[in-house]
Amino acid sequence: MHRVVILGGGSGGAIAAKRLGEWSRPGEVEVVLVDRSPWHEYRPSYLWVMTGKREPDQVRRPLKLLEARYGTRVVQATVTRIDPDARRVETDAGPLDYDFLVVALGAILRPDARTDGLEGPWELEHALRLRERLREFRGGHVVVGPAEWPYRCPPAPFEVAFMVRYLADQRHVSDRTRITVFHPWQQPMETFGPLMVEGFRAFLQQFRVDFQGGFQLASHDRDRRVLRAADGRTLEYDLAVLIPPHAPPEAVRNSPLAASGGYMDVTLPSMASPRYPEVYGVGDVVAPTIGLGMAGVFAHFQADHVVTQILDRVRCAYLGELYNMVGVCVMDTGYMGAAVWCDFTDKLYGRSPYPDCRLLGGMRLFRSVKVGFERLWFASLFGR
Ligand SMILES: Cc1cc2nc3c(=O)[nH]c(=O)nc-3n(C[C@H](O)[C@H](O)[C@H](O)COP(=O)(O)OP(=O)(O)OC[C@H]3O[C@@H](n4cnc5c(N)ncnc54)[C@H](O)[C@@H]3O)c2cc1C
Numbered sequence: 520m521h522r523v524v525i526l527g528g529g530s531g532g533a534i535a536a537k538r539l540g541e542w543s544r545p546g547e548v549e550v551v552l553v554d555r556s557p558w559h560e561y562r563p564s565y566l567w568v569m570t571g572k573r574e575p576d577q578v579r580r581p582l583k584l585l586e587a588r589y590g591t592r593v594v595q596a597t598v599t600r601i602d603p604d605a606r607r608v609e610t611d612a613g614p615l616d617y618d619f620l621v622v623a624l625g626a627i628l629r630p631d632a633r634t635d636g637l638e639g640p641w642e643l644e645h646a647l648r649l650r651e652r653l654r655e656f657r658g659g660h661v662v663v664g665p666a667e668w669p670y671r672c673p674p675a676p677f678e679v680a681f682m683v684r685y686l687a688d689q690r691h692v693s694d695r696t697r698i699t700v701f702h703p704w705q706q707p708m709e710t711f712g713p714l715m716v717e718g719f720r721a722f723l724q725q726f727r728v729d730f731q732g733g734f735q736l737a738s739h740d741r742d743r744r745v746l747r748a749a750d751g752r753t754l755e756y757d758l759a760v761l762i763p764p765h766a767p768p769e770a771v772r773n774s775p776l777a778a779s780g781g782y783m784d785v786t787l788p789s790m791a792s793p794r795y796p797e798v799y800g801v802g803d804v805v806a807p808t809i810g811l812g813m814a815g816v817f818a819h820f821q822a823d824h825v826v827t828q829i830l831d832r833v834r835c836a837y838l839g840e841l842y843n844m845v846g847v848c849v850m851d852t853g854y855m856g857a858a859v860w861c862d863f864t865d866k867l868y869g870r871s872p873y874p875d876c877r878l879l880g881g882m883r884l885f886r887s888v889k890v891g892f893e894r895l896w897f898a899s900l901f902g903r
Contacts, residue, residue, distance in 0.1 A: 528554035531623035531802030531818030540589020658692035659757025664701035685853025701734035712873030856885020
């Protein structure tokens with residue numbers, strides 16, 4: 520019996536547990552999933568927590584449900600150290616040895632004087648706090664943007680801005696509402712190629728959202744409500760929705776699995792550590808190292824491929840889940856839905872500077888797709 524330890528029960532870790540449960544045979548693998556939280560959270564729906572369409576229990580499920588459904592042993596503990604030479608993980612509930620390790624710890628949000636207290640919906644509690652701030656909103660200048668790049672879900676600040684425009688229209692305060700997205704990128708969605716830049720410029724115009732590119736957030740004068748960029752530009756605001764800096768989890772950064780930036784190093788397309796072939800990384804914890812955006816869809820497909828390889832090594836199983844490098848992000852822009860579809864294959868192999876992207880959108884139908892996918896996600900993973 521091989522022991523597979525999965526670190527993290529977010530998008531990547533939960534899918535890995537599901538696939539191991541579905542695809543393995545009795546007696547082949549023992550699967551242990553470790554997460555410091557008792558919940559699996561579906562982060563895209565934080566946006567609907569922000570707008571009051573969802574309550575916290577509608578966007579999360581207990582990880583313990585994985586035990587009955589897939590035979591996964593779920594351990595609620597914080598991972599403190601990964602020792603790949605000893606094939607051991609230390610947690611605050613004790614050590615765990617493994618034959619295969621799947622690291623799916625995501626990225627963590629760092630407290631930061633520039634953003635603290637004014638965070639956007641990048642964590643559940645921040646989404647709830649922002650909902651309270653939006654409750655009072657009756658017009659003014661709204662600024663939305665990240666302290667740094669990268670962060671979870673690259674198009675999400677734009678999505679937040681479009682949703683605020685919808686809210687302003689709903690409250691009949693749009694005539695006194697100005698919305699600005701600021702970003703370190705010079706152009707909106709520039710790392711996704713010219714088609715995306717053009718598409719997002721059209722959306723910005725349609726929803727009357729200004730864009731301040733090349734804005735590296737340097738400091739924040741809270742008393743005067745002014746954000747200052749490294750080049751001296753300033754943005755005064757009435758309501759700020761800020762994305763805190765993201766960082767690699769400490770257990771990864773302090774381990775031999777880390778690449779120079781602290782996120783995990785992996786070889787493409789196997790997603791295995793170059794030094795430790797029995798250790799795999801999926802999701803946001805590897806995204807900056809390989810040049811992908813932080814998106815659940817990537818974590819999902821990477822987990823499929825990693826589990827295929829583990830079971831191939833255990834049994835010589837022909838499962839056929841090759842690495843799919845396509846990502847889709849469906850946005851709720853208020854009046855309608857839109858989807859960003861990108862194939863990263865050529866970018867990841869250095870054959871193109873950009874992923875091959877399409878903007879599918881401008882249709883109400885896409886809002887239903889987003890609602891339907893949320894339902895499908897929970898039903899297929901947890902049965903409810
Ligand atoms: C507002 C918003 C909208 C989004 N929209 C989309 C979208 O439309 N499409 C899309 O594909 N993606 C979207 N994303 C991004 C997506 O949610 C993430 O990319 C995805 O969750 C990454 O999955 P992951 O498994 O790598 O990490 P996560 O889902 O972040 O899971 C990491 C897990 O590790 C646990 N953990 C961390 N550190 C420790 C530790 N030391 N010990 C124990 N446990 C630990 C955490 O509790 C967490 O459960 C969105 C994100 C946000 C915030």
